[in-house]
Amino acid sequence: MNEDAEYLPRNKHDFERVYKLKKMExxxxxxxxxxxxxxxxxxxxxxxxxxxxxxxxxxNEMVPLIKDVLAADDDVWKYWCLKILVRRLPEEFRMSFKSELIRLAERPTAGEKIEELDETAMEILRELNE
Structure with missing residues (x-):
């Protein structure tokens, strides 16, 4: 078993471990x-x-992790990364996703279109240009 497993949430209701994580260094x-x-x-x-x-x-640490998700095939996860993580990052870090956002806005796959990733990417791009 992974030694980090003792710190990670055990299930989707494990608020106790999440609160402990928030107190860690x-x-x-x-x-x-x-x-x-x-x-x-x-x-x-x-x-x-x-x-x-x-x-x-x-x-800083989230940028490569989010980029990995955006390069993968899980369109729902991509949606949540954009909507919940990328949008909340400071602007200089959101800028790191500009090429991915442009690709999603201009050339979404069928699955990305279904999940409205093109629209979400366009919204973030507009925010970056304000």
Whole structure:
């Protein structure tokens, strides 16, 4: 079993572990970020918003993790990354996604279009240009 598992939420109702995570030192949380990202795959899970709140406090570390999701095939996860994470990052970090946002806005796949990723990307691009 992964030694980090003792810190990670056990299920979608495990608020106790999320609150403990929020009290940990930043350096202790860094190796947990990729696993915590999985909890924003479905923002209907009860702990998802709490986890997202924690993740956005690591903007620099989140950029490559979000880019990995945007390059993958899970269109719902992409949607939540844009809507819940990217939009809440400071502007200089949101700028890191400009090429991905342009691609999503201009050339979405059929699945991305169904999840309205093109519209969400366009909204973020407009915010960047304001």
């Amino acid at each position: 930043r350096t202790e949380l860094l190796p947990l970020l990729p696993s915590l990202m999985e909890w924003v795959q479905d923002m209907n899970w009860p702990i998802a918003h709490e986890v997202a709140e924690l993740l956005v406090t690591f903007p």
